[in-house]
Amino acid sequence: MATYEQKKTGSIGAGIIVAAILILAVIAAFAFGLIDVDQTKKAELPEVSVQGGQAPAFDVKTADVDVGTKTETVDVPKVEVKSKKTDVEVPTVDVKKAD
DSSP: OOOHHHHHHHHHHHHHHHHHHHHHHHHHHHHTTSSOOOOOSOOOOOOOOOOOOOOOOOOOOOOOOOOOOOOOOOOOOOOOOOOOOOOOOOOOOOOOOOO
16 A cells, blocks of 8 residues: 555656646647737836946966877778668648737
8 A cells, every 4th residue: 555655756746747748738839830929018128227346357277178180990880771662641730820
């Protein structure tokens, strides 16, 4: 018989999975044009006055890296692939974007 802690952990895991699926569904709806959002009012930034201050200074030392090439002999397998054309049915999807 499952303990209270095991039941609680299982329901939390299921909740996370459901939330992730819902988030992915909303993202897919936007990506495929099923949802269209139009901006109706332009945003404005508040006026801000800033005086003084100083950006930090850093002294950075990096390693010297030399990149080059050299020739080595390696065994490379030779593979021949043959194919033939065959007619198959593939799925199609018709989506009309939101107005």
